[in-house]
Amino acid sequence: MSIRSTLESIGEYALLLRRVLMPPDRAREFAKEFSKETYKLGVNSIWIVTIISLFIGAVIVMQIAYNINSPLLPRSTVGSVSREIIILEFSSTVICLILAGKVGSNIASEIGTMRITQQIDALDIMGVNSANFLILPKIAAFVLFMPVLVIFSTFMGLYGGYVFCAISGDPSPDTYIYGIQFFFRESLVWYSLLKSMLFGFIISSVAAYYGYNARGGALDVGKASTDSVVANSILILMIDLAFTQLMMG
Amino acid sequence: MIEVQNLIKQFEGKVVINNISTKFKEGAVNMIIGKSGSGKSVFLKCLVGLLRPEGGKVLYDGKDFLKMKQKDVKKLRRNMGMLFQNAALFDSKTVLENVMFPLDMFSRKNYRERKKRAEFCLERVDLLDAANLYPSEISGGMMKRAAIARAIALNPKYLFCDEPNSGLDPKTSQLIDELIQGITKDFEITTIVVSHDMNSVMNIGDHIIFINEGVKEWEGTKDHVINSDNKELNEFVFASDLFKKIKEAEETGQETRNSER
Numbered sequence: 001m002s003i004r005s006t007l008e009s010i011g012e013y014a015l016l017l018r019r020v021l022m023p024p025d026r027a028r029e030f031a032k033e034f035s036k037e038t039y040k041l042g043v044n045s046i047w048i049v050t051i052i053s054l055f056i057g058a059v060i061v062m063q064i065a066y067n068i069n070s071p072l073l074p075r076s077t078v079g080s081v082s083r084e085i086i087i088l089e090f091s092s093t094v095i096c097l098i099l100a101g102k103v104g105s106n107i108a109s110e111i112g113t114m115r116i117t118q119q120i121d122a123l124d125i126m127g128v129n130s131a132n133f134l135i136l137p138k139i140a141a142f143v144l145f146m147p148v149l150v151i152f153s154t155f156m157g158l159y160g161g162y163v164f165c166a167i168s169g170d171p172s173p174d175t176y177i178y179g180i181q182f183f184f185r186e187s188l189v190w191y192s193l194l195k196s197m198l199f200g201f202i203i204s205s206v207a208a209y210y211g212y213n214a215r216g217g218a219l220d221v222g223k224a225s226t227d228s229v230v231a232n233s234i235l236i237l238m239i240d241l242a243f244t245q246l247m248m249g
Numbered sequence: 250m251i252e253v254q255n256l257i258k259q260f261e262g263k264v265v266i267n268n269i270s271t272k273f274k275e276g277a278v279n280m281i282i283g284k285s286g287s288g289k290s291v292f293l294k295c296l297v298g299l300l301r302p303e304g305g306k307v308l309y310d311g312k313d314f315l316k317m318k319q320k321d322v323k324k325l326r327r328n329m330g331m332l333f334q335n336a337a338l339f340d341s342k343t344v345l346e347n348v349m350f351p352l353d354m355f356s357r358k359n360y361r362e363r364k365k366r367a368e369f370c371l372e373r374v375d376l377l378d379a380a381n382l383y384p385s386e387i388s389g390g391m392m393k394r395a396a397i398a399r400a401i402a403l404n405p406k407y408l409f410c411d412e413p414n415s416g417l418d419p420k421t422s423q424l425i426d427e428l429i430q431g432i433t434k435d436f437e438i439t440t441i442v443v444s445h446d447m448n449s450v451m452n453i454g455d456h457i458i459f460i461n462e463g464v465k466e467w468e469g470t471k472d473h474v475i476n477s478d479n480k481e482l483n484e485f486v487f488a489s490d491l492f493k494k495i496k497e498a499e500e501t502g503q504e505t506r507n508s509e510r
Contacts, residue, residue, distance in 0.1 A: 026354055118337040121299055125409075126351050127326030 013209045019131040020139065020205070033137035041103050041138060041204075042145030046152060048102060049095055053153040056094070057160030060085055065170060075171035079179020082161050084188070091153040092192040093240045096199035099149070100232035104207035107138055108228040111211030112221035120212070135208040139201060146200035147193045154192070191247055198243070199236055206232050250275050250310060251296065251407065251439060257304035258288075258295055258463075265291050266302065267463040277455035278433050278440045282447075284485060288463040289443045290334075290411055296441065297331060297409055298322065309407075327355055330400030330438075332410040332429075336392035338384040338399070344391075345371065345380040348398045355403060370398040374428060390421035397428055401436065408433065410442040414449055426452045447486055450474065459485065 024030035061082045068077055111134055114120050123130035158180060165176040210228035214220050251273040258266035265288045273279045283289045294300040296307055298314060307314040309325055317325065338347045348367040356363055371377045374394040379387050387395070393413060400408055410429060414422040430453040433440040444450065450457060451471055459467040459474075461481045469477070474486060 029353055113340075117335060117340075118333045119339055122331065122333060122337040122339075124299065125297055125326060125329055125331045126354065126403075127323045127329075128354055 012213065013206070016131055016135075016209055016212060017205060019129060020135045020208070022129060022132050022136075024132060024136060025128060029133070030137060033133070034141050037137045037141035038145055041106070041142045042148065045099060045102060045149060048098065049149050049153045050156050052095070052098060053091070053156035054160040054163075056090060057082070057086060057157030058164040059160075060090065060157070061161030061164045061176070062168075065164075065168070074179075075175045076179035076182055078171050079161070079176040080182050081179075082176075083158065083180045083184070086157040086161075087154055087188050087192050089240075090157055091150045092196040092199070093236065095149065095153045096146075096196060096203065096236055097233055099200075100203050100207075100236060101229050103142060104203050104228050104232045105225040107204060107207035108211040108214075108225040109221055111135070111208055112214035112224045115212060115214045116217060116221060131212065135205070135212070138208060139204045142204040143197050143200040146196045150193055150196040154189075195240070195243055195247075198239065202235050202239065203232050206235065250308075251441070252308040252311075253296070253305065254308065255305040256292070256295060256302050256307065258291055258300060258302045265463050266295065268305070269460070269463075269465045270305075271458055271465060271468060273439060273441060274456040275439050276433070276437045278430055278442060278453045279456045279458070280450050280454035281441065281443045281458050281460060282445060282450055282485070283460040285445065287460050289445075289460050292460060293409060293411055293441065293443045297329060298326075327403055328406040330403070330405040330408045332393065332396050332400050332408070332413055334412040334415050336384070336389075336396040338392055338395055340384055343381050343383055344376065344387065344395045344398075347384070347395060348402050351399065351402045367398075367402060370402050371395075373401070373432070374398045389416050390418075390424065393417070393421075393425050394428065397425075397432065401432055401438075404436065406438060408438045408440040410440065410444075412443055412445075414444065414446045419448070422446065422449065423452065429453060461485075 061078060064081050064085075065078045068081065111120075114134070120130045120134070123133060162173055162176060165171055165173045171179070207228040210224040210231070211221075214224040252271070253273075254270050256266050256269045257264065269292065281289045281292060291300060295302045298307075301315070312321070314322070314325065338344070339350065342350065345364075345367055348370050349363055352358070352363040352366055356366075358366070368377060368380070371380055374397050376391060376394045376398060379391055379395070384392055384395070408429070413425050413429060417425065426449050429440060429442065432438060442449070442453070451474075454471045454474075457467075457469060457471060457474055458465060459479070459482045467477060467479045467482045474482070477483065477486075
């Protein structure tokens, strides 16, 4: 990809966002689409977030329990370190990387299919702002549901660790819970939620951009979907690095 | 009234529409015909604003569509209905919801009135029975009829049809043609149809424009299309065996009449 085409894509993305971020033509229709998208993109993602968080949470606690095994450190450290990892990186960043695959590809392929089957042209002909009508409810629904998914993921991740402690007994569940509560800073949760909402915006808008600009046939929709996942993954990692430096540095 | 003046459209330097000017007949079925790749669909897309031409004017009641303010474009679009080649119905909505969609977006009527209007449109295209089905559950012909119902929901002044008969059997094609013609007359709509189907042209075409390689080659009525001396048009029209036979029959009849005299 040349610098010129990258700059062109950024310009096109900005122009698309300008059309998306406008007041909806009809509030009633927006509300209808918003509730549909909340269910489709948000509620339908709970199961995958639950399964992944539960297992990864258990694995994080397992790894830390095996690797931080020093008589100089209390066993409650396992709980504290796991909590920090889960809140700061796992629930907000790793879950977003997974959702970039699930939700991002869903958005890109849905809008891409609408593009190649002329459904978007049909909206434009009617005088509907197709970008606003199709994309804004998706962005709004996903960004606003993101904190719910992150909180859910955090709880399930910590619960996965608890289950491991209950089975292995090292550290004991009580020590683990004490570690989770020890020197807990509420600001980290806000940081995690804010970061996840930013990622939610990136995932939904970038995927929508790829779908909206799909041209050709089924193969091109598949390519748009794959490209959106790749672009989203790279963007999430880059923004995570910058955001962490900005907030923590 | 729709008028086009010196329309030019290029793709990466290649001229696809070359200086086309024409006036469409009001309240009639205007047909744009030509071979595949001749530029007729591009021409239609320029008319409805899906493509922006590099030169020329598209005038709706004397106002240049390409220079209109966004607000006026939106207003004009509410007077346009379009039937796409593949119907372009919204997959996630039922047939009734598809027809109600433009009403939901732009009509100030209450739900009951909007539904009544949508059902009226579906009844007009004889599709009320399929109101609660999804596009994936109906045939291609039914999809086209549903798309026509959606296109007329807001009672438009202009109806644009891009290859309305593509992928349909001859009987269904005829049905769609009759529907387009009927709606044009009943609602006094100016209809513009892009087609390469000569049966359609002879069935419903009131005003015909023949485009060849981006250039308007011929313009006239269906009564003159068979007897035209335009070489390109003749090649296009008589590519079909049926029309060759009609022409031969006409010539034989003419000779007989001449010898009788």
